[in-house]
Amino acid sequence: MNARVPSLLELQRAVRRSVVARDDAEAGGCVVAGGIEPAARLDIYRNTFASVLTNALRLSYPAVHRLVGAECFEGAARLFIDEQPPQSACLDEYGANFPETLARLEAVAALAYLPGVARLEWAVSRALHAPDAEPLDVARLAAFAENDQARVRFAPHPSAGLVRADHPADAIWRSVLEQDDAALAAIDPASGPLWLLVHRAATGVEVSRLSEIAWRFTEALFAGCPLRSALEDAPCVEAEALLAEHLAAGRFAGFSLDDTAIS
Amino acid sequence: MIADWPLIFPAASLRSGRSPVPAKAGIGLRFPHHQAVVDTHPEVAWLEVHTENYMGGGTSLRCLETIRKDYPVSLHGVGLSLGSADGLDAAHLARVKGVVERIDPGLVSEHLSWSIVGGTYLADLLPLPMTEEALDVVCRHVDQTQACLKRRLLVENPSSYLRFRHSTIPEWEFMALVAKRTGCGILCDVNNIYVSACNHGWDASAYLAALPPSAIGEIHLAGHSVKQLDGGRTLRIDDHGSRVAPEVWALYAEALARFGPVPTLIEWDTDVPPLEVLMDQAARAEGALKEAQRERARAIAA
Numbered sequence: 001m002n003a004r005v006p007s008l009l010e011l012q013r014a015v016r017r018s019v020v021a022r023d024d025a026e027a028g029g030c031v032v033a034g035g036i037e038p039a040a041r042l043d044i045y046r047n048t049f050a051s052v053l054t055n056a057l058r059l060s061y062p063a064v065h066r067l068v069g070a071e072c073f074e075g076a077a078r079l080f081i082d083e084q085p086p087q088s089a090c091l092d093e094y095g096a097n098f099p100e101t102l103a104r105l106e107a108v109a110a111l112a113y114l115p116g117v118a119r120l121e122w123a124v125s126r127a128l129h130a131p132d133a134e135p136l137d138v139a140r141l142a143a144f145a146e147n148d149q150a151r152v153r154f155a156p157h158p159s160a161g162l163v164r165a166d167h168p169a170d171a172i173w174r175s176v177l178e179q180d181d182a183a184l185a186a187i188d189p190a191s192g193p194l195w196l197l198v199h200r201a202a203t204g205v206e207v208s209r210l211s212e213i214a215w216r217f218t219e220a221l222f223a224g225c226p227l228r229s230a231l232e233d234a235p236c237v238e239a240e241a242l243l244a245e246h247l248a249a250g251r252f253a254g255f256s257l258d259d260t261a262i263s
Numbered sequence: 264m265i266a267d268w269p270l271i272f273p274a275a276s277l278r279s280g281r282s283p284v285p286a287k288a289g290i291g292l293r294f295p296h297h298q299a300v301v302d303t304h305p306e307v308a309w310l311e312v313h314t315e316n317y318m319g320g321g322t323s324l325r326c327l328e329t330i331r332k333d334y335p336v337s338l339h340g341v342g343l344s345l346g347s348a349d350g351l352d353a354a355h356l357a358r359v360k361g362v363v364e365r366i367d368p369g370l371v372s373e374h375l376s377w378s379i380v381g382g383t384y385l386a387d388l389l390p391l392p393m394t395e396e397a398l399d400v401v402c403r404h405v406d407q408t409q410a411c412l413k414r415r416l417l418v419e420n421p422s423s424y425l426r427f428r429h430s431t432i433p434e435w436e437f438m439a440l441v442a443k444r445t446g447c448g449i450l451c452d453v454n455n456i457y458v459s460a461c462n463h464g465w466d467a468s469a470y471l472a473a474l475p476p477s478a479i480g481e482i483h484l485a486g487h488s489v490k491q492l493d494g495g496r497t498l499r500i501d502d503h504g505s506r507v508a509p510e511v512w513a514l515y516a517e518a519l520a521r522f523g524p525v526p527t528l529i530e531w532d533t534d535v536p537p538l539e540v541l542m543d544q545a546a547r548a549e550g551a552l553k554e555a556q557r558e559r560a561r562a563i564a565a
Binding site for chain 1: 315318319320321322324341342343344346347348349352354355358377378379380381382383384385386387389391392394396397400424425426427428429463464490492493494496498500
C-alpha cells in the first residue's frame with residue numbers, strides 16, 4: 001500500500017485491522033514516524049478501543065464484574081471484543097452475547113450460575129435503556145367483542161424481557177450489587193431453575209419471578225402470538241389475572257388484530 | 264455526488280433553539296451529576312451532554328428534559344463518524360435527529376474524525392488523512408447532517424497522536440474549508456489544538472490564527488495528560504481527566520482575543536470530579552470571557 005496513495009476506504013480498513021486485530025502491516029506504513037514508532041502511536045487508539053468497550057461491558061454487567069474480579073473481567077471482555085467488536089456507536093446496545101462468551105470460558109467454569117446472572121444483567125440493562133413507549137390503553141382493548149379479543153396479538157413494551165436461569169440468578173444479582181455477603185452466602189445455588197420477568201416501571205427496573213407456565217404464556221404473548229393460541233400453547237390457569245397484571249403494569253405497548261396494527 | 268455548494272439555510276432554520284447558548288461558561292454534564300444538578304440547580308450558564316447518552320428512554324432522558332427546562336443545553340455527538348468513507352450511518356443520524364427534536368438544544372456539534380468502517384465501530388475519534396478526498400467526504404456528510412437536522416452543525420477540530428504521510432492539507436486549512444464549503448460552524452477545542460501542536464510540532468497560535476472568526480460557535484477547554492514513551496519521547500493524551508493546563512488557559516486568552524466572547528465549555532470525562540471543581544474551572548473561563556467582553560467594548564468605543 002506504500003507504493004501509492006491509499007484511498008480513504010483502504011486506509012480506514014487498514015486502521016481497523018490495526019485497532020481490532022493489532023495488525024499494523026499496512027496502517028503503520030502510512031503513518032509519519034516523527035521520532036516515535038507508528039506502532040506506539042497506533043497503541044493509543046488500540047488502548048482507547050479496548051478500554052472504552054471494556055467499560056461499556058462493565059456498566060452493563062456490574063454484578064458479573066464483582067463476581068469474577070477486575071482482572072478476570074478484563075480478560076473475558078478482551079476475548080468478547082476480539083470476536084464481536086461493536087457495530088454501532090450506541091454502546092448501550094453492545095454486549096448482548098457476552099453471557100455466551102462467559103458460558104464457554106474455562107476460567108469461570110466453576111461459577112455455573114455466572115451465565116444466568118449475566119443474562120439477567122443484560123435484560124436489566126436493556127430495560128434501563130429501552131425507548132419510551134406509551135402503555136397500551138386497556139379501554140381500547142375492552143371495546144372489542146370477546147371473540148375478537150381471542151385474536152389479539154400484543155406488542156411488548158420495549159423494556160420488557162424474559163430470562164430463564166438454571167440457578168437463582170436474581171437473588172445472586174441483588175446480593176452482589178448490594179454487597180450483602182450474608183445474603184449471598186445463604187443462597188442455595190441449586191435452587192433453580194428460575195423463570196424471570198424484567199420490565200421498566202416508573203420507579204425503575206423490576207425483576208419478578210413467574211411460574212414456568214406463566215412465563216411460557218407471557219413468552220408467547222411477547223412473541224406476538226394471538227391470545228387464544230398463547231393459551232393453547234401454555235394453558236395457564238391464572239392467565240386472566242396475569243394478563244390483567246401485565247396490562248396494569250404497562251408491559252404492552254400496542255396490539256393488533258388480523259395483522260392490522262391498532263396501537 | 265460531491266457537494267461543491269453549501270446548502271443555503273433560511274435564517275429561520277439557523278435559529279439556535281428556544282433557549283440559545285449564551286457567550287458564557289458552561290460545563291459538560293455527565294451521569295454522576297444528574298441528580299445534583301436537578302436538586303441544587305447550580306449557577307452555571309449552560310450545560311452540554313453527549314448526544315449518544317440520550318438515545319434510549321427511561322430516567323436519564325427524563326432527567327435531561329427536566330434540566331432542559333432550566334438551562335440552555337448543547338448536544339455534543341461522538342458517534343456520527345463524519346469522515347467515514349462508507350457513508351453516514353442513516354440509522355445513527357436518525358437517532359441524533361430524535362434527540363435533537365426532543366431536547367431542542369441551543370447548539371449541536373460533532374467531530375472532524377471517523378469511527379466506523381465496514382460496519383465496525385472503533386470506539387474512538389480517529390484521525391483523517393488531510394486529503395481532497397477526505398475533505399469531499401466530510402463536506403458531503405456535514406451537508407447531509409445539516410439538511411437532516413434542519414440546523415447548523417458545529418464541527419470540532421480533533422486531537423491526534425498520528426499523522427498520515429499522504430496528507431496534503433494543513434489541518435487548520437481543512438477546518439476552514441469545511442466551514443466555508445458547508446456553512447457549518449467550528450467548535451474550537453483549544454486543548455485539542457494544544458495537544459496536537461505538541462504531538463506534531465505545530466504552532467498552536469498559527470493554528471488559531473488560520474480559523475475564520477465568524478465561524479467559531481463554541482470553545483472547548485479540558486485537561487490532558489502526558490504519556491512517556493520509550494526513548495524519552497512523550498505524547499500528550501487528550502483524556503479529559505484533569506484541570507485545564509496553564510498553557511491551554513494562555514491559548515484560550517489568545518482565542519478570545521481573536522474570536523471575541525464565545526460560549527465556552529469545561530469538559531471532564533475521566534475520573535469526573537465533584538461538581539464544585541467543574542464550577543471552579545467554569546468560573547475561571549467566565550472571568551476570561553468577561554475580560555474579552557470589556558476588550559470588545561473598549562475596541563468599539565475607541
